[in-house]
Amino acid sequence: MKTRLAKFPFWHEAVLALLLVALLITANTMEPRFMRLGTQIELSRHLWEIALLALPMMLIIITAGIDLSVGSNMAMCAVTLGLLYEAHVPMPLAIGAALLVGIIGGAINGAFIAFLRVHPLIVTLATLSAFRGVAEGVSLARPISGFPASFGLLAQGTFACLPIPAWMFIAAAIVCSVILAKTPFGRFLYAIGYNENACRFTGINVPRIKLLLYTLAGFMSALSAIIFVARRNTAKADVGTGIELDVIAAVVLGGVSIFGGRGNIVGMLLGVVLIHETREFVSWHWNNDELILVVLGVLLIASVLLNSLFSRRSRSD
Amino acid sequence: MPDGPLVALRNITKTFGGVHALSGVTLEIAAGEIHALCGENGAGKSTLIKILSGSVQPDSGEVLVDGSPLATGSVAVSEAAGIAVIHQEIVAFPHLSAQDNIFIGREPRRGILLDRAKMRSEAQRLLNQLGEDIDLSQPVGDLPVAQQQMVGMARALSHRCRLLIMDEPTASLSARETTVLFRIIRQLQSEGVSILYVSHRLEEIFALSNHITVLRDGRWVATEPTREINQDRLIQLMVGRELAQAEAETKPATSAERVLLEVRGLKREGVFDEISLQVRAGEIVGMAGLVGAGRSEVAQSVFNLDPRDAGEVLLDGEPLPAGSVRRAMQRGLALVPEDRQHAGLVLPMSVGANLSMASLPSLTCCGLTSARREDELIQKLMRELVVKAASPKLAASSLSGGNQQKLVLGKWLARRPKVLILDEPTRGVDVGAKAEIYRLIRGLAAEGMGVLLISSDLPEVLSLSDRILIMREGRISGELSRTEATQEKILALAIPAATAQAA
């Protein structure tokens, strides 16, 4: 029995789900108002940027890579959007330009990682500084606001009860899970994470896949930046500061191995939701943002610790 | 203690996760003898070495040195008792200098600081003894492979050891370096050092050892004086049954067949040059040569893994443009690489995923892979290749070396290639699986596939090939037909001229 328990492949997801259920039950008894659907939808507005970025981050971490620059890339895109709007460029065009900037930023990461074969941690650490620096330099770090109300709808509007960003996320998540489970591309991501050299010997075009992944992360950064600006009605060079850590924490909490090769979308989603609900509940009930940080930090370490304990036991069985 | 053995293992048992790696093994090594340890992969040799060297603790049994028990499970204690190991892989610290490599873990000190002067002179002395002139301050990773091996050897010698364990020491050495190694081994023996010699290469064992101990499935099978045993008997002890000798069947001449693979004047700056060869349908072309002669590099260049500086590759008469492995695969080429674990397989992934890895595009429709068709392919391959795995869902890493090699073969055979390049297909594969792989290769050729077989195992090349090409220092130095080829002729063509004269 014990053996079978340890060999159960989805225990990580199960533990996350249990934690989430426990949290929600506690929340429901302590703060019934917190658990109302309307409240939850309202609170979810803080979630979508992180959730959208978690998708490409998961794919990247599965290939044993990492992208620290997503937050800074967001800042570049937000500043592009703001400055172009200020210069009276029509909004759709400004949005297109922001998306383009995000894609270019991601492609720069991808090119260094794929073709120069530099460690992603180094490349994206560099662009974490560089992109933020460009955003600060170009905008002189001043806020730009006063976007048209129609633009704000992009984040605040709803469609069939759900906020528009939620629909974007749902679509992206479905595409992502199909790619991972059903396509050669998805299979290759796991293979690259485990053994890149063997992939080369099997004729898999590893550089192209990597370039694609980091470019995708750039695109999602741009999308998140647009939603962020629409939600806050402000574009500033500090948009997305530190969001990369939140995103990585959510993905890793969701059971995606930082060493590559392991992870799935269900776990990742649970990780994202668990972090979100914990944050919102602690903030709602104790009104204490400091405590959230401590809880999240400990949660992250503890979940990976449990993971390594469990996998060690199942290996020795 | 002149009479008793230097080192004795008594009733050693060790299990890993319920599997007996060793059960009740007893072994005695006399002072000043060379003791060979034989057995197929998984027989328990490496576990036994790890117990002696202190990196693994046995479950029961004891290790005696000079008749007194040794506290097992500590590298430091084993080293202090005079037991040193030269490991199969080149164990070095590539970023550290030769002298740091030699002394790491046992650094001579003056106060709290290192005694650099002593390290330098000692290192120099040890390397002189090995007849090597190595830059002591350069990072070892920048040295040629053979010199790295010598640094490892110097490290083992610096222990003033009494028992030196050598685990496949010649695996990455050329013939010349092997000669140097044998000289050193004999010199050590004459100084009274005992040597436990582990190797798959039976010729080496017969050339060097005084006694041979055979392990099978974690059990002791026999210990015999070397001169009272012959090769057939040894193989029989290792395998536990008589193996049919690699049959030298005669095959029809294949010169009339179509040329499937043709390489013309292939060149890679500083690696190889003027490589021209042909592989016809149904033909097995052997490629012999010393390690470092450039054979694997030619194969990887033909397969478009590495760039080429000049020359062309033709498949079925049509030129293959350089640059894309994918293109080479689509045109019917397959390469089974030398390094199974790092290039051939994705070990943590399942047996099935590894088998289908190279054929996924053909199982995919509108971007989605059909799970049913993938399963069918996997089942078929596992049946055809007799892969011994309980389920295709198991991780490839859980399989034995021979079965892993079958996975690599299966992965490529799934694509039905026209030409198969095999790079050391039986390295690290035990005797039983070897025979099955030979049968498979012959069968493929009989069905009309062209095979280019790169191997350092001369009996293997001789018994399988229709023609043999020999490479020396990046060039093809000769070609021998099946009838005229002998081990001596191949070696004469493979050994560089300068050293051949010196030897």
Add this chain to the structure above:
Amino acid sequence: MNPLTLLARRREYAVALALALTIAVAGIVNPAFLAAGNLRDILVQVVPAAIVGCGLTFVIVTGEIDISVGSSMGLLAAVLGQLCSPLHAGLPVWVAVVLTLLAGTLIGLVNGLLVTVARVPSIIVTLGMLTALRGATEMLMAGKWITDLPSALRFLGTGSVLGMRVSLWMAALVIVTSILFARNTALGRRVYAVGSNPHAAHLAGLSVGRIKIFVFTLTGFLVGVATLVSVPQLSVIESGIGIGLELLVVTCVVVGGTSISGGKGTIIGTILGVGLLGIVRTVLIFLNLGERSVYWERAIQGGFILAAVLADNFAQKNKRGEAHA
């Protein structure tokens, strides 16, 4: 070997050259840049990064990483302030100093234990710590500032001994000791061995785990030292101290030539990296490019890493070419 190749291959030379050129240009454009007072200010500014950089170099050489140093400094500053501020614990300064160093060491030890004994990847452990310690700092400070630091503590930050700031003496001591440790002690060489090939290190009888615990603990201790000499310079202690320090220091270490995959890296390289990245802001001000130029500081710092990466790539290609010839 042509000079360009040498520069590409020995990162220390390249960074030293870049540093010298930057200083020369700044000095020519605006001689005030070279005034003793200005140079001292720059040095004092980079002291924390230099001290922490020594520890982090060793951590990265073992193939691990520590991104908790910034949050850790924030917490230690809060602890130090609360311990010796008369409005809080009001302990004697030396007690507060010792306790702060102990707290830093303890944080490092916990990091090390989680990485080795609990086998959680260091990027996760220190990412968790980065978040948790920052939260703990904010809870401890509860949004308030501490301004009444005793003058004995101020001496550590602003006092001088033999005409040089205490903090500079301390940095010099840490740097010299680290260089000696790396080159000339057995443990120092073992740190490199562990990063170069952990498997071989294990076979050579080295305790990989203990060596890693040591480098994390050392880094924690050095964060404590950096806190002691830098925080008293400030007029107030608030919860934001040390934010972003981890990124700056990791950047300096990497620009200084330490390999993120372990085994390779020197203290001198790191210190030169600290110098190069530390002067960017001041140089931008002194180049008279206008107030706005300062906003480009981070872009330039990021650019330095990319330049270093390109240099590495060039060096490797060159090496390969040479081997073929």
